[in-house]
Amino acid sequence: MIVRQDGPANWLVVVIPPPAGSLGSLMWFPEINDKFNVKNLREGLCINTYMTKSQPFRLDYVLPLVVAVVILAACTSDAPDDSAELVSAEVSTTVVTLDSTPALDAAPDESSETVPEVVVDVTTPRPPWLGSRTIPTDSAGRGLPIDTPPELLDRRLATVDTLPPPTMDKFQATSELLSERPDVLARSTWAEGCPVAPDALSYLTLAFWGFDEVPHTGEMIVAASEADGVIQVFNRLFDARFPIEEMRVVTPADIDALPTGDGNNTTGYVCRSVTGGSSFSEHAKGLAIDINPFHNPYQRDDVVLPEQATAYLDRSGGQTGVVTEGDVVHQAFVEIGWEWGGAWQSLKDYQHFSATGL
Secondary structure: OEEEEEOOEEEEEEEEOOOOOOOOEEEOOOOOOOEEEEEOOOOOOEEEEEOOOOOOOOHHHHHHHHHHHHHHHHHHOOOOOOOOOOEEOEEOOEEOOOOOOOOOOOOOOHHHOOOOOOOOOOOOOOOOOOOOOOOOEOOOOOEOOOOOOHHHOOOOOOOOOOOOOOOOOOOOEEEEEHHHOHHHHHHOOOOOOOOOOHHHEEEEEEEEEOOOOOEEEEEEEEEHHHHHHHHHHHHHHHHOOOEOOEEOOOOHHHHHOOOOOOOOEEEOOOOOEOOOOOOEOHHHHOOEEEOOOOOOOEEEOOEEEOOOOHHHHOOOOOOOOOOOOOOHHHHHHHHOOOEEHHHOOOOEEOOEEEOOOO
């Protein structure tokens, strides 16, 4: 016998030991639901029996009917809970239970499945010849401008780390006097006769976002008097996720190498003369910084630096990493009182920012 209470609608099913040769018997009462699944007791078969309120009762089941009505009254007089459990009872030594086996075709619970993370590579492939293929030069040994290779027309190269990356996605920076870092001083371009002493220069490490959309740690030497302002600028660029490809201290080997015309190092201090002149540049004083030089080339007449960046002389493309008037890079330097070479009239130096406007 099976009794179930479902809120105000109660139903009772009484299973009678089946007569020989029959498939079993089912009794239905006025407050039963309209459908049942009944286990055949004798044959072990599962059949679906659909009952309606108009179905007649057999007279030979009057006595079980009376018993069932009494049990129904007892079960429904004081129901403890709307979600009463199914009750199994023994009738003539036969136990009848509802089939609780879950449906074989039940859909899996997709809410518990782990969705794999999709990693999208936003960078462009690094050409194997980058930094090693020299370009034609003039009689003075200066590189000649050439068409930008197809591989670099939309340059978004992943950063190669030279320092440990930040431990979190927050801006981090350090500042030390260059004189306190003899290891950095030794690999820099500083030498006797340069216009600024090591104790007037600061060695900075700065967090930045790469074109690979991953934070990295770069390094730069600037005038000690400008260190705090420069940190402020790169903090602003980090917050804006402005991409930078590379940021490292320039070495004497970089200065002496044959031109490849494809460099893209964001840097500050370099003890060298001005382009096309003999006097020291503002870089030699730690008062100038170049941002993504390949994306923001220098141009004066037929001179283009880097020499392979000619496609980026067109400033209307909207490429990533390009500096434009009024953008976050320009504004960040203006806020500390620096000027942009991209606003000059006699020449354009889109990569160049300086404290003196030179």
